[in-house]
Amino acid sequence: xxxxxxxxxxxxxxxxxxVFDKGAIKEASKELQRALISSDVEVKLVLDLTTHxxxxxxxxxxxxxxxxxxxxxxxxYDNLVELLGGTAKKAPEKPKKILLVGxxxxxxxxxxxxxxxxxxxxxxxxxxxxADTYRxxxxxxxxxxxxxxxxxxxxxxxxxxxSKLVEKALKKMKGFDLLITDSAGRSGFDSGLVKEIKGINxxxxxxxxxxxxxxxVGQLAKKQAKAFHEAIGVNGVIITRIDGSAKGGGALAACAxxxxxxxxxxxxxxxxxxxxxxxxxxxSRIMGYGDLQALLEKAKEVQEEGDLSPEELMKGExxxxxxxxxxxxxxxxxxxxxxxxxxxxxxxxxxEMLDMTEEKLDGFKIIMDSxxxxxxxxxxxxxxxxxxxxxxxxxxxxxxxxxxxxSFKQMAGMFKKFKNIDGKALQKKDGGIDMQKxxxxxxxxxxxxxxxR
Ligand SMILES: Nc1nc2c(ncn2[C@@H]2O[C@H](COP(=O)(O)OP(=O)(O)O)[C@@H](O)[C@H]2O)c(=O)[nH]1
Ligand SMILES: [Mg+2]
Numbered sequence: 001x002x003x004x005x006x007x008x009x010x011x012x013x014x015x016x017x018x019v020f021d022k023g024a025i026k027e028a029s030k031e032l033q034r035a036l037i038s039s040d041v042e043v044k045l046v047l048d049l050t051t052h053x054x055x056x057x058x059x060x061x062x063x064x065x066x067x068x069x070x071x072x073x074x075x076x077y078d079n080l081v082e083l084l085g086g087t088a089k090k091a092p093e094k095p096k097k098i099l100l101v102g103x104x105x106x107x108x109x110x111x112x113x114x115x116x117x118x119x120x121x122x123x124x125x126x127x128x129x130x131a132d133t134y135r136x137x138x139x140x141x142x143x144x145x146x147x148x149x150x151x152x153x154x155x156x157x158x159x160x161x162x163s164k165l166v167e168k169a170l171k172k173m174k175g176f177d178l179l180i181t182d183s184a185g186r187s188g189f190d191s192g193l194v195k196e197i198k199g200i201n202x203x204x205x206x207x208x209x210x211x212x213x214x215x216x217v218g219q220l221a222k223k224q225a226k227a228f229h230e231a232i233g234v235n236g237v238i239i240t241r242i243d244g245s246a247k248g249g250g251a252l253a254a255c256a257x258x259x260x261x262x263x264x265x266x267x268x269x270x271x272x273x274x275x276x277x278x279x280x281x282x283x284s285r286i287m288g289y290g291d292l293q294a295l296l297e298k299a300k301e302v303q304e305e306g307d308l309s310p311e312e313l314m315k316g317e318x319x320x321x322x323x324x325x326x327x328x329x330x331x332x333x334x335x336x337x338x339x340x341x342x343x344x345x346x347x348x349x350x351x352e353m354l355d356m357t358e359e360k361l362d363g364f365k366i367i368m369d370s371x372x373x374x375x376x377x378x379x380x381x382x383x384x385x386x387x388x389x390x391x392x393x394x395x396x397x398x399x400x401x402x403x404x405x406x407s408f409k410q411m412a413g414m415f416k417k418f419k420n421i422d423g424k425a426l427q428k429k430d431g432g433i434d435m436q437k438x439x440x441x442x443x444x445x446x447x448x449x450x451x452x453r
Contacts, residue, residue: 040250
C-alpha cells in the first residue's frame with residue numbers, strides 16, 4: 001500500500017469520529033504510527049510526531065472558529081506536513097547548470113530528460129550532457145529519452161573519463177540558458193564514485209548539485225544525503241518512483257531531518273511524470289482531502305471575520321443557529337409534525353421538514369460546524385464557492401448543504417410570520433422559540449392568521 005492510502009486510512013477514522021476524547025485520539029494516533037512506520041519513517045520521528053499531535057489535539061482552548069474535529073484534523077495535517085518537509089524551498093526558476101548525482105538505478109538519467117523538458121516548457125534553452133562514462137549503454141539511454149523530446153545532447157561514447165567529457169561538452173554546448181549533466185552511479189557509495197563526481201563537479205562548476213534518490217530507499221535517504229553532501233555539497237534532492245514505492249514517506253521524512261530540500265518528485269517513467277514538491281500540496285492530494293484545503297480556507301475566513309462585531313452579526317436575528325436550535329427544540333417536544341399540528345401550522349410547514357429525522361438534524365449540525373460564524377448568522381453570504389468549501393469541509397455533498405439552506409429559507413419565511421405576531425416575545429434566551437407561548441397565541445388567533453388561501 002502506498003503512503004497516501006495508508007495515511008488516508010489512518011486519518012479517515014478521525015474524520016468519521018463523533019467523539020474526540022483522549023481515547024479516540026490515542027487510537028487514531030496509533031493508526032498513524034503504524035502507517036508511518038510501515039512507510040519506513042524513522043521510529044523516533046514517528047513517536048515525536050504522534051506525541052505532538054496528541055498534546056495539541058487535546059489542548060483546552062480551541063482556535064477561534066474551529067470545532068474540536070476540525071482542530072484535531074488540522075493539527076494532524078500540520079504535523080504531517082512538517083514531518084515531510086514543511087514549506088521547503090522551491091526549486092530555482094532559472095538555474096544555469098544542474099548536476100545530478102546518485103547511486104545506480106536511482107533515476108538520474110530519466111530525471112535529466114524530465115528536468116530538461118520541465119525547464120524547456122518554462123521558456124529556457126536547455127542542453128544535456130551525458131557524462132555517465134561508466135556504463136556503456138548510458139549515453140544511448142539518454143539519447144533515446146532526449147530524442148523523443150528533441151532535447152539537444154552532448155555525448156561521446158569513446159570518452160571514458162567523465163571530467164574530460166564534460167570539458168569537451170562545455171566547449172561545444174554554447175548559448176544555452178541551462179545545461180544539465182547526467183553522471184554515473186555505483187551500486188554503493190564508494191571512493192571511485194566520489195572521485196568521479198568530484199572531477200565532474202570541478203570541471204562543470206554547477207550552481208545546482210542535486211541528489212537523485214529512489215523512494216524505495218526509505219529512511220536510508222538520510223545516510224545517502226549525508227554522504228553525497230560531504231562529497232560535493234548537495235543542495236537539492238529529487239525523489240523518484242514515488243508512484244510505486246511504499247517507502248516514500250520514509251525518504252521524505254529523512255530528507256526533511258537532513259534539511260535537504262526536496263525539489264521534485266518522479267511520479268512515473270514518462271518525461272512528464274515530474275512534479276514540483278510541496279509537502280502541503282502533496283499531503284492534501286495523496287490523502288484525498290479537498291477538505292483539508294477547505295479547512296484551511298475556513299480558518300482564514302474566520303480570521304478575516306474577526307473584525308466584524310457580534311452585534312453586526314446578530315442583526316440577522318433569524319439565522320442558521322436559531323434555525324437549528326428551533327428544530328432541535330421542536331424535536332424534543334415530539335415530532336415536528338405533531339407540534340405544528342398543535343399550533344395549527346401543519347399546512348404551512350413543508351413536508352420534508354415535518355418528516356425531519358434526528359439523523360438529518362445531526363447531519364445539519366455537522367454541516368453547520370463547517371461554516372464560519374458569519375455564514376451561520378448571515379446565510380445570504382453563502383455563494384457557490386462557500387457552499388463547495390463547506391461540503392468538502394464536512395465530507396458531505398453540495399446537495400446536502402443546499403438542502404440545509406433551503407430548509408432554512410422555508411423556516412425563515414415562517415418565522416417572518418411569527419415575528420409579525422410578536423417574534424421577539426417568543427424568542428427564548430437560547431435562541432429557540434418559546435413553544436408554549438406560541439401555542440397560546442395560536443390558540444386565539446390561528447384560524448385568522450394562518451388560513452390557507
Ligand atoms: N515508476 C517510475 N519509474 C522511474 C521513475 N524514474 C525512473 N524510473 C525508472 O527507473 C529505472 C532506472 O532509472 P535510470 O534513470 O536509468 O536510473 P539511473 O541509474 O540513476 O540513471 C528506469 O527503468 C526508469 O524508467 C519514476 O519516477 N517512476
Ligand atoms: Mg543513468
